[in-house]
Amino acid sequence: MDFEKLAPARRTIRRFAQQPVPDAELKHLIDMARFASCGSNKQLLRYLIIRHPETVKTVFDCTRWAGLVAPRRTPQWGIDAPLAFIAVTIPADASPIVIADAGAAIQSIEFAAWERSLGCCWFASFDPQVVKAATALDDSRKVLYLVAVGFPAESPVTEEAVDGDVAYYLDDQDTLHVPKLPVDELCQWL
């Protein structure tokens, strides 16, 4: 899909079909992310691909989902929860630029996923100790972010934000609306 169509179309997904994501598809996401911009080309990010059900459930149980649309967009295990997570790890002593590296890489994962009819939900809010224990990660690295990956079971839409109100919401048909600020409100020309 052309990027100019992909970027506006891609949305965060919080309800997932109970259909496993093939390993080849998960690998493809990392194969795209490895070309993302990163500080000094150091490539410090690594990826734990979590798809064994017991580990997925442990990780899922320590994630916190979007507060503004809870409980309707807090998925339930076995019903609409994701069947895979990607844990993005960084060196324990890394400088803050790796946070930007992770943002760039995860954005690439999300685009690659959407092009393959997959959806993602990116988490900064989870219990890192639970994930560390569940993945047997050693002390030299830490989990910075989680990304849930799966086949979407919802169809969120974007709309232009009015008066700067960016609060996302569910409508009467249970569709998630995500207001985005107009481009002219974001730019100052010099």
Next chain:
Amino acid sequence: MDFEKLAPARRTIRRFAQQPVPDAELKHLIDMARFASCGSNKQLLRYLIIRHPETVKTVFDCTRWAGLVAPRRTPQWGIDAPLAFIAVTIPADASPIVIADAGAAIQSIEFAAWERSLGCCWFASFDPQVVKAATALDDSRKVLYLVAVGFPAESPVTEEAVDGDVAYYLDDQDTLHVPKLPVDELCQWL
């Protein structure tokens, strides 16, 4: 361009044609970036679009270019320097998640640029006080990153990194090579 072709093809550019980037193209980049993932959909990033030559030169003069290929990939003003910068600003009191937001947004800018035959160079290394003064940015915000934007005057290539060596280099034909780690070295399957 399909994302699976775009992601591996896009490269950082450090030599630019002396051809101004149309405002409509610069606006398009932000129009794509505004859909990038961001924490709680808060959309805290703003963009200073710098293309007046005097301001561009002031900003250019305070940027530090890739050390491993200096001085051959440190562009010269009036020869191969960029004619536009995008300064990504954040609230002065923002939490670290906006660093990841900026990574996601800048990655989107870079993809959108490449699809329109433009190249970018993302800077974390510059003098923020110089940029703040040149752009008359008030104290409520700060410049987190700079992105140079222009029409490419070089054609860098990627290659598979061998033995973990990710040092980028110029070959005898003055082509920049950027080693990327193989996907199997980045993933652990759980």
